[in-house]
Amino acid sequence: MAREKVIISCAVTGAIHTPTMSDALPYTPDDIAAQSIAAAEAGAAILHLHARRPGDGGVSIDPDDFAAFLPRIKQATNAVVNISTGGSLLNAIEERIAPALRFSPEMCSLNMGSMNFSFHPLAKRYDTWKFDWEKAYVENSDSFIFRNTFRDIGLVATSLAPHNIKFEHECYDVGHLYNLRFCMDIGLFKAPIFIQFIFGILGGIGPEVDNLIFMKRTADRLFGTDYRWSVLGAGGAQMPLATTASQMGGNVRVGLEDSLFISRGKLAGSNAQQVAKIRGIVESLGAEVATPDEARDILGLKG
Numbered sequence: 102m103a104r105e106k107v108i109i110s111c112a113v114t115g116a117i118h119t120p121t122m123s124d125a126l127p128y129t130p131d132d133i134a135a136q137s138i139a140a141a142e143a144g145a146a147i148l149h150l151h152a153r154r155p156g157d158g159g160v161s162i163d164p165d166d167f168a169a170f171l172p173r174i175k176q177a178t179n180a181v182v183n184i185s186t187g188g189s190l191l192n193a194i195e196e197r198i199a200p201a202l203r204f205s206p207e208m209c210s211l212n213m214g215s216m217n218f219s220f221h222p223l224a225k226r227y228d229t230w231k232f233d234w235e236k237a238y239v240e241n242s243d244s245f246i247f248r249n250t251f252r253d254i255g256l257v258a259t260s261l262a263p264h265n266i267k268f269e270h271e272c273y274d275v276g277h278l279y280n281l282r283f284c285m286d287i288g289l290f291k292a293p294i295f296i297q298f299i300f301g302i303l304g305g306i307g308p309e310v311d312n313l314i315f316m317k318r319t320a321d322r323l324f325g326t327d328y329r330w331s332v333l334g335a336g337g338a339q340m341p342l343a344t345t346a347s348q349m350g351g352n353v354r355v356g357l358e359d360s361l362f363i364s365r366g367k368l369a370g371s372n373a374q375q376v377a378k379i380r381g382i383v384e385s386l387g388a389e390v391a392t393p394d395e396a397r398d399i400l401g402l403k404g
């Protein structure tokens with residue numbers, strides 16, 4: 102059977118990196134719109150979007166901050182819009198789903214377990230900004246709890262069910278796959294599902310190829326063949342793991358939310374640059390990249 106085309110997602114700004122870390126990180130509505138449009142033109146079929154406070158670039162889950170860029174992206178591209186429900190570590194799930202409820206996008210992220218959440222120490226390999234990682238982690242670790250209880254997951258599922266939104270089930274460790282299976286067993290989600298395997302967040306599974314194979318084999322066992330999957334490697338793991346996933350029949354996610362770099366020690370100039378790079382790798386290795394409409398078809402989106 103011919104392999105399906107590779108869907109490239111681009112996570113444009115996220116909630117982790119700060120504008121002090123890279124001039125390329127978009128945070129004004131103009132920049133988020135412009136970089137999203139350029140990423141779509143470079144080959145991203147899905148745009149995974151967070152909002153930022155336009156003044157200082159801090160994390161925002163205010164639907165009005167999404168409203169400042171979403172219409173422009175929709176008008177200029179055919180890309181699938183995926184709105185984060187991960188949002189901010191500081192807000193309750195009821196607030197984190199407000200943008201999705203207001204805009205009813207084709208896709209939303211849905212994080213499949215509670216966890217500690219920080220950069221992985223391996224990210225230090227690419228550290229260009231000076232920061233005492235270990236000290237900051239230990240001293241501030243109480244503020245790095247990412248809460249996604251079964252109640253929270255259930256609330257996202259039931260509140261958004263009338264909107265017929267396809268979830269990007271974010272799984273940061275093998276236990277999250279079992280959480281997802283449990284949620285399916287109690288009727289929260291139906292196949293076919295779309296899983297984002299995430300590697301390299303401290304608190305989740307590490308960014309090694311063995312772990313990718315383990316996650317994939319576990320998902321095969323739990324979900325059979327009726328699921329689609331994608332890989333997100335944080336920091337320096339982004340391109341290597343995306344490349345490997347694309348060769349294993351998976352889809353890929355890049356973007357400045359997940360890594361600020363384009364190669365070892367070199368900051369990316371834009372999201373589009375990362376999309377163009379992974380697209381070039383995927384195509385040079387013999388696979389084809391999906392258009393937004395092909396991605397809609399593959400994932401069964403409402404369109």
Ligand code: KMH
Nearest residue numbers: 115185186187188210211
């Ligand atoms: N920042 C990624 C590691 C979300 O937006 O729901 C995970 C993420 C979470 O994209």
Ligand code: ZN
Nearest residue numbers: 115185187358
């Ligand atoms: Zn995100």
